[in-house]
Amino acid sequence: QADPTGCPISARAAAFDPFEDGYQQDPPGYVEWSREEEPVFYSPVLGYWVVTRYDDIKAIFRDNHTFSPAVALEKITPTGEEANAVLASYDYGIDRTLVNEDEPAHMPRRRALMQPFSPEELAHHEEKVRTLAREYVDSFVDDGRADLVDQMFWEIPLTVALDFLGVPDEDKPTLRKYSIAHTVNTWGRPKPEEQVAVAHAVGNFWQYAGTVLEKMREHPDEPGWMQYGVRTRKELPEVVTDSYLHSMMMAGxxxxxxxxxxxxxxxxKLLLEHREIWEAICADPSLIPNTVEECLRVNGSQAAWRRITTRDTTVGGIDIPAGSRILMVSSSGNLDRRRFEDPAMVDVRRDDAADHLTFGYGAHQCLGKNLARLEMQIILDELTRRLPHLRAAEQEFTYVPNTSFRGPEHLWVEWNPELNPERADA
Ligand code: HEM
Structure with missing residues (x-):
């Protein structure tokens, strides 16, 4: 086999398949061979160029003109006619949001919509996150066993996301149901028989997002990022368009x-697998903010992100033609020994931990990174204070097969409730 420039493809590049369990379990480990020997390769399975070293990935993120984000939300597995017809029947039309918008449209829109992410605005969310964290821990603290994903981690960020967007309480349960379908539809490889069901869920999600947006338009003064967008649209209609608002309501x-x-x-999961670190942060919570960065570096939730070239270019010395799709395995860049000393070591005192690529980099870098950090810090603080004796239970970890969004579907933990510090304090 040859890549699009006619160069022969190595056996390992030909075998690369990000929907395999090996990639799901450990993306940077799965591409270690590439990081060391072939840092830019063409994957015929995916039809993408794959890039695995830190500097190459950062250079791509830095130049969003040559490496356009237009494909960031494109379906990585094209769906069949039947699923496409289902999506069309719902008028499904997710379009440009922020993350996949090219310049010159992107920057003015990003600037126009940034204010709700300012530290003053995020401070309003802090108390809510703290209350949620306390309530969720209350609900299982005496049980001695919990699935932290189902019983806490899935729920709190969803509630915070819906609050941040300004979704009315009565619409939260329905939007909750639909959100996972979008991930499988966009970044996954649903089997042909699953594609139609996924398409219905995505179509419903799209329509429902539109209905909720209509409601928001009727009460534009309510708090929420979407309402902020609705108000900004009145002043800058060509920057914040209707199509943008509908797409963002779903993608957001x-x-x-x-x-x-x-x-x-x-x-x-990472901290419980490194007991000494868990215990260190239980003893000294001031380590938590940097611990969060180190966890995002070593075991982040964004395994890879995408770009498409707008002209002939080179990446890491390899010629890549215009119109090529690129998968940047950012989780691999985070473990690049050329950038981080002893990269696989979890070192919560590492002074450059926050230089990871998990939030992307450059013009499109994650706008919500400080909200995510705030949630992670508060939840870790609550867990380490109230359940310092937490241990991971024996279990096999499973992941939703997709290239980009990565986290175990369940995380079972155990502890002896009789040893809960709050019982001793009572
Ligand atoms: C963009 C990751 C949480 C809103 C992105 C990008 C990544 C990312 C990889 C693309 C960056 C690029 O192209 O350079 C993450 C991770 C999160 C997280 C790993 C949690 C740990 C959030 C939250 C929000 C959010 C909580 C909203 C409240 C956005 C927005 C963009 C974005 C609006 C588009 C920015 C732009 O293109 O200008 N995020 N994100 N993210 N994220 Fe996040």
């Missing part, structure tokens, strides 16, 4: 929810 939930839920599960 996933951007804010699954990323953070997965990041929490990955972080706590």
């Amino acid at each position: 939930i996933v951007a804010a929810h699954e990323t953070t839920a997965n990041a929490l599960a990955n972080a706590v």
